Amino acid sequence: MTTRDIVFVVVGVITALSGLLAVSTRHVVHAALWLLVCLGSLAGCYIVLGQELVGIVQLLVYVGAIVVLVLFALMLTRAPIGPQPDIDAPVWQRVVAALLGAATTALVAAATLPVIGQQSVDLDTPVVTTQQIASAIFGTWVWPFELLSVLLLVALVGAFAVSRVVLARRSRS
Amino acid sequence: MTGNLDRPDPDDLERPVVDLSPPGGAPSKVKGGEPDGGRGGSGLSGILPGIVQGLATTARTMTRHTHTAEYPDVRPQLPPRSRGVIALLDENCTSCMLCARECPDWCIYIDSHKEELPPTTEGGRARQRNVLDRFAIDYSLCMYCGICVEVCPFDALFWSPEFEYAELDIHDLLHEKPRLSQWMATVPAPPALDPGSADPAEVTAAAKPARPARPVRGERAPGPGRPSRPPRADPQQTPPVPPADGDV
């Protein structure tokens, strides 16, 4: 086992455990905070695997923006300190959730493991640099990229329109 | 950049602008009174010079001399009427209790007893007088309102600018008669009278024609007392309290 293996295992275990805690805790805000740990250590996983850029983007988008928004929304609405019994799920729901989770994991593993097979990558000499990712996104995949950005733009304009229309209607009535 | 931040409400603009300038004086400087109603451009011209002015003021101040007095090393120049501590001239005190009763905090403690004075003349009547046993002010309660000093009819209490009597234990701030009397030495002389003011009451009284002489009773020896007032201020002279120098 190399250092990299050990680090990967540690970060991976943290990711898995915090993910589990995020869905099982009864504190709403703690759930969001565990989600944060989970997404953050996932970024760590990427970095250990030599994909710095993906890890950083994960950090920027998920930890720095999305979880902040989740926390923000939670605290704005209803985030009491202490456990909340009413967000507790009955046992059968937990069992079903566990089964579904396990099934998804199995499915993903079954689909990807044969593809990857016994291939190995030398992580110490990075093969994919930021430059390569950039040229892939803006070269090979430029159309999907553009489509996605148009989608986001539409969502943005939609959100704006909805809020404006609602506001206008409110001010009229 | 920060142009529109304080743009007035459109509703505000419809209202007539109150002209605060005196009639015939300079045109009103009320915001919104400008031709384009404080919108856009004029908002910019209002804010930008404002923030630059702020920066300029602080920068200018930085190059100037500071006003800090480095107290433990440099003694502060206190004005003569500073309220530092209350000093007691105990031979003036008649234990009349006015100060203790008027004190809003009830932080003056007075104990006294009556003493019989033997008659000074043959067959005369014995007189009584109050002897002050204890006079204490609790400076942990005192709020330096000065009511006691004002109310004392016998000129027994004075303000002294002395202020260095901090203690580590709050109980040590209760100061008794000896300590209060010690501070008498630090009481400054009263400021000179203004030119052209009326004579002080005691001078007027002394100038009155003398009453027929009466037998003198046990006269008090002149104590340390308080310093006497300097003669009337010379109109040409500078006022007793020079304004703090430096830029104002």
Place this chain on the structure above:
Amino acid sequence: MSGLTWLEVVLRAVAVLAAFLVLPLLVGQTEHKVMAHMQGRLGPMYAGGFHGWAQLLADGIKFVQKEDVVPARADRSAFRLAPGVALVPYLVALAVIPLAPGVVGAKVDASALLVLAVIGVGIIGTLMAGWASANKYSLLGAMRAAAQLVSYELPMVLVVASVALAAGTLSLVGIAQAWTPWWLLWQLPGALVFFVAGLAELQRVPFDMPVADSEIVFGPYTEYTGLRFAFFLLAEYAGIVVMALLFAVLFLGGWAGPWAATVGWLWTLLKGLVLAVVVIWFRVSWPRLREDQLQRLAWVWLVPIALLQLAVTAVGVVMMR
């Protein structure tokens, strides 16, 4: 991490930690002194003997001695963890900001992006602190901080994208190496936007509503005492250091200057210090914005200017190629 021995890693970590502990104190002391003189005062004069140079050390010792109070109704774990969460991101950011081509804590390919990412994470400490304190002022402060960060993150990312575009790289070293004096004009709007957005992210005057003492006591940090409070303060000043150095590297060419090969790192530090003084200067001179004015400034002015800057940069890059 490949080419480094363990010793080198440890040495670099220690150096970054030392910079992290010294530079914010330097900024703090500068603030003490500059602010005092701008207000016609002297500031600290006694601690340490010479012009109060040891004032912040004395403050630190005082903070260590203070009782560490956790409010009874607070969420203990989140409350205790929050200062660390606020502090660590700036440590990471400081580690990847280069002072000169070789003088950098950790070499990262996309360091500009990494700095932006971790600065965004820092806000979570504030959010946690505000929520866990069980105090409405703290919560309000945290809300304000988060709202502020969400709106100012966007223009900031956009202008950093603009310089990255101009330099053709996401690495801070690369950006500073690609810098030419002509950028001072070309990237000027972006630089202004970055500076304003940086001030807002640091919650410095005139964007200090999250800690507005006249409205919400001390915002998210109201309930903190002792060392944890000191950590938040350290995070604030470390934030100033990070922002100032980042600005120097992105927009002022970092180590560009006479004898850059030998004393380049000094140039970066000097530029950073000047920017920190400007930050302090603003604090002394300007009043606080209102919450709605802040949002308006971000969305009506900064985002469009940043987008325009991006477009101008793109045109410039294409023309010059």
